[in-house]
Amino acid sequence: MHNKSFDRDYRQFAPQDTQVPDSGLVRVEDDRTGMSEQSLKRAIVDNLHYGQGKDNYFATPYDYYMAIARSMRDRLIKRRIQTARTHIQEDSKVVYYLSAEFLMGRYTGNSLINLGIYERVRKVLRESGLELDDLLEKEHEPGLGNGGLGRLAACYLDSLATLEIPAVGYGIRYEFGIFEQEIRNGWQAERPDKWLSFGNAWEVSLPEYRTEVKFGGHTESYTDTKGRYQTNWIPEHTVFGIPYDTPIPGYGVNTVNILRLWKAESSNEFDLDAFNAGDYLGAVANKMFSENISKVLYPNDDTVQGKELRLEQQYFFVSCSLQDIIRRHIYHYNSLDNLHEKSAIQLNDTHPSIGIAELMRLLIDVHQMDWEQAWHITQNCFAYTNHTLLPEALERWSVNLFGRLLPRHLEIIYEINFRFLSEVRKRYPGDNERIARLSLIEGEGADKKVRMANLACVGSRKINGVAALHTKLLQQDVLRDFYELAPEKFINKTNGVTPRRWLLLGNPRLSNLITEKIGEAWITNLDELRKLEQFADDPQFRQTWREIKQANKQDLAAYIERKNHIQVDTNSLFDVQVKRLHEYKRQLLNVLHIITLYNRIKRNPNEDILPRTFIFGGKAAPGYFIAKLIIKLINSVAAVVNDDPSLEGRLKVAFLSNYNVSMSQQIYAAAELSEQISTAGKEASGTGNMKFALNGALTIGTLDGANVEIREEVGAENFFLCGLTTPEVYELKAKGYNPQEYYQSNSELQEVIRLIACGHFSDGDSQLFRPLLDSLLYNDKYMLFADYQSYIDTQDRVSQAYRQEDNWTRMSILNTARMGKFSSDRAISEYCKEIWHVEPVPVEFKEYSPEDMNLKVSKVHW
Numbered sequence: 001m002h003n004k005s006f007d008r009d010y011r012q013f014a015p016q017d018t019q020v021p022d023s024g025l026v027r028v029e030d031d032r033t034g035m036s037e038q039s040l041k042r043a044i045v046d047n048l049h050y051g052q053g054k055d056n057y058f059a060t061p062y063d064y065y066m067a068i069a070r071s072m073r074d075r076l077i078k079r080r081i082q083t084a085r086t087h088i089q090e091d092s093k094v095v096y097y098l099s100a101e102f103l104m105g106r107y108t109g110n111s112l113i114n115l116g117i118y119e120r121v122r123k124v125l126r127e128s129g130l131e132l133d134d135l136l137e138k139e140h141e142p143g144l145g146n147g148g149l150g151r152l153a154a155c156y157l158d159s160l161a162t163l164e165i166p167a168v169g170y171g172i173r174y175e176f177g178i179f180e181q182e183i184r185n186g187w188q189a190e191r192p193d194k195w196l197s198f199g200n201a202w203e204v205s206l207p208e209y210r211t212e213v214k215f216g217g218h219t220e221s222y223t224d225t226k227g228r229y230q231t232n233w234i235p236e237h238t239v240f241g242i243p244y245d246t247p248i249p250g251y252g253v254n255t256v257n258i259l260r261l262w263k264a265e266s267s268n269e270f271d272l273d274a275f276n277a278g279d280y281l282g283a284v285a286n287k288m289f290s291e292n293i294s295k296v297l298y299p300n301d302d303t304v305q306g307k308e309l310r311l312e313q314q315y316f317f318v319s320c321s322l323q324d325i326i327r328r329h330i331y332h333y334n335s336l337d338n339l340h341e342k343s344a345i346q347l348n349d350t351h352p353s354i355g356i357a358e359l360m361r362l363l364i365d366v367h368q369m370d371w372e373q374a375w376h377i378t379q380n381c382f383a384y385t386n387h388t389l390l391p392e393a394l395e396r397w398s399v400n401l402f403g404r405l406l407p408r409h410l411e412i413i414y415e416i417n418f419r420f421l422s423e424v425r426k427r428y429p430g431d432n433e434r435i436a437r438l439s440l441i442e443g444e445g446a447d448k449k450v451r452m453a454n455l456a457c458v459g460s461r462k463i464n465g466v467a468a469l470h471t472k473l474l475q476q477d478v479l480r481d482f483y484e485l486a487p488e489k490f491i492n493k494t495n496g497v498t499p500r501r502w503l504l505l506g507n508p509r510l511s512n513l514i515t516e517k518i519g520e521a522w523i524t525n526l527d528e529l530r531k532l533e534q535f536a537d538d539p540q541f542r543q544t545w546r547e548i549k550q551a552n553k554q555d556l557a558a559y560i561e562r563k564n565h566i567q568v569d570t571n572s573l574f575d576v577q578v579k580r581l582h583e584y585k586r587q588l589l590n591v592l593h594i595i596t597l598y599n600r601i602k603r604n605p606n607e608d609i610l611p612r613t614f615i616f617g618g619k620a621a622p623g624y625f626i627a628k629l630i631i632k633l634i635n636s637v638a639a640v641v642n643d644d645p646s647l648e649g650r651l652k653v654a655f656l657s658n659y660n661v662s663m664s665q666q667i668y669a670a671a672e673l674s675e676q677i678s679t680a681g682k683e684a685s686g687t688g689n690m691k692f693a694l695n696g697a698l699t700i701g702t703l704d705g706a707n708v709e710i711r712e713e714v715g716a717e718n719f720f721l722c723g724l725t726t727p728e729v730y731e732l733k734a735k736g737y738n739p740q741e742y743y744q745s746n747s748e749l750q751e752v753i754r755l756i757a758c759g760h761f762s763d764g765d766s767q768l769f770r771p772l773l774d775s776l777l778y779n780d781k782y783m784l785f786a787d788y789q790s791y792i793d794t795q796d797r798v799s800q801a802y803r804q805e806d807n808w809t810r811m812s813i814l815n816t817a818r819m820g821k822f823s824s825d826r827a828i829s830e831y832c833k834e835i836w837h838v839e840p841v842p843v844e845f846k847e848y849s850p851e852d853m854n855l856k857v858s859k860v861h862w
């Protein structure tokens, strides 16, 4: 076991130009994964020929993209093999990150960056007249997530590999990821995301490691020959999970971990009968039924629908993953007694929390362990990350559905609950209300539900929130009973984002300037950015800083012109709100501000208004009517504002369709004002807020989620604070919030609402936006009216500040300089030390050697 701490200095990087000693059998030119310009070029040509079946007479840009991707994959696989060997040889403890979503973004650019050969490959291609950046855009982004939660999982995989932690990401290989959003006549329309239709150069399938998963049926109990009580689950049908691995490289290290995603395939056992009876089509129909499980990602962010297929997906990938972990563990240790000493399993929200019952089932029913030992191991394997404060996002499954799909798990959950509540009763005798709140089962009779958050809390050793405020609110509110029961389980882990994708890859101009000034240590130690503070008052540096933002704005302006046919003024303030469309995130409050400015100009054409370009992006869940109506409103306001000659050079509004990771990289780099205006107490953390500030945008925001900590880090004077605080929100709610009180006393707000109501943005249709207005005027669940004036006043301060160009640039530099805390490397090293208890395992780079030429068959499992 290595006893290295997180000291980064011991790292041995693979040499960039590997000089392979002539070993007799293997010569330099035989190494197809070398890093010299010559080897890289040769690899691309080889992969063009033998991977794509093309030569330069036939090759399209897509062929070149595929050849580059395969060339990078070859290099990563070489390091992956060495990584896996090292982890096995060192008996390493492994982190298993279970997540129903991984929003990875494009792989190829990131691999070039993490291998440290981006510039080199660009040069090689440029010598032939090809532009790397254009070719990389041919990659169809794998959109296997909705938003922040899936993107967090992706940033964490990058940091785990960079910190040389043995880790596997486990999830679902959805055939259709998050839908593609189109805007038609101002409305969102959804199209299926056929991300696999052009092939995926990045994955490797491992059909030999396929895993069987049971569904439905019933259980039978009996006493075995040793007098032990046993339960047998006789399923109604079974499905196979086929693993697909994608290599996850660390930055500047030889560690390459994997993301293992499961695809559902039919197991033919259950359709044999139909087949034998000559019902060929019936057998095929059953096959399609099984394969539906990994067909499509549920496009809801922060809400649950309680659909059967969703529970099937969750159980499917969790069961495959746990069986995979156990298969490897038994091969290696020949026993499961030390499973918890060698595995840390993280539950990314409650989506994989069925894993607690599944591990119990595997240990007890399949591996014959007794309950107490199995429970001890289970509780010490799992830790649970909570991601939300919204009640509609807490997963609860009807006991009926649960029992039909997973009869054995329901029995196990009842048993866990029985034992757990007995303990609770001992501690709080007679406190029946508390017992009812803590129970894993909610309600009575036909409406009974399984509470997945409660299962996750009971079955985990640690429970974490994702920002300091969020963790505090979990302790005081959402999970208060669990906190009182076991305060030592609760811990905060403020989210972070990877500096590799979100600065080095996404903003090359700024990265180059930073590296020029302070060296490149910031890439793996983001606190180094503090060294930029010394240049915040340097006029020359400020000038360069501004020029870079200007160049990024020009790129984004060109994109907006290409996509939306809107010409934006690159000297205007780029005021950006990109994130999932949700009422609590309050895109509507931003719109109220736009209309306020519009009214001011209409009232007084000479009003001195700071020119602004308002940029929006984000998808709404397809069934979320109000969110879709907000998109329509944004586009309707855009149509009126952008077409009005009297607003030329003053206001522009652009809604960018199909917001995704690739687009967001470009947007963060060009943004100047970051809108983070959720109702206080609703956004668990946010990570968009971190990516913006890292790229030098200033934040206008409420004291919500990680905004609180961002403000602490950058300094209150470099942050535009607005709105009620969480205690004020709670207080107002308690005394009875009435939006009318705010409305009746605010003439500017009245003007805004009336303009929407009279159909000014809807061709005179006064009904179109009625649902939005009614919800504001008579309910206003997210308190937009309560925060309206504060938001407008703060925006006015933003306008004044932007005019002080030098000071704005200074604040921008200081924002970037003080973002060290929000690196996912910091977050992951805290998880490693305080939750998972794992250590880095450095991996050495190994050249081909004569040993590799010794062809033999192995039984080693990975």
Ligand SMILES: *Cc1c(COP(=O)(O)O)cnc(C)c1O
Pocket: 146, 147, 148, 151, 578, 579, 580, 659, 660, 661, 664, 685, 686, 687, 688, 689, 691
């Ligand atoms: C960072 C990111 C998010 C999360 O954004 P928030 O503002 O924190 O909600 C969502 N989607 C994409 C594509 C992202 O890159």
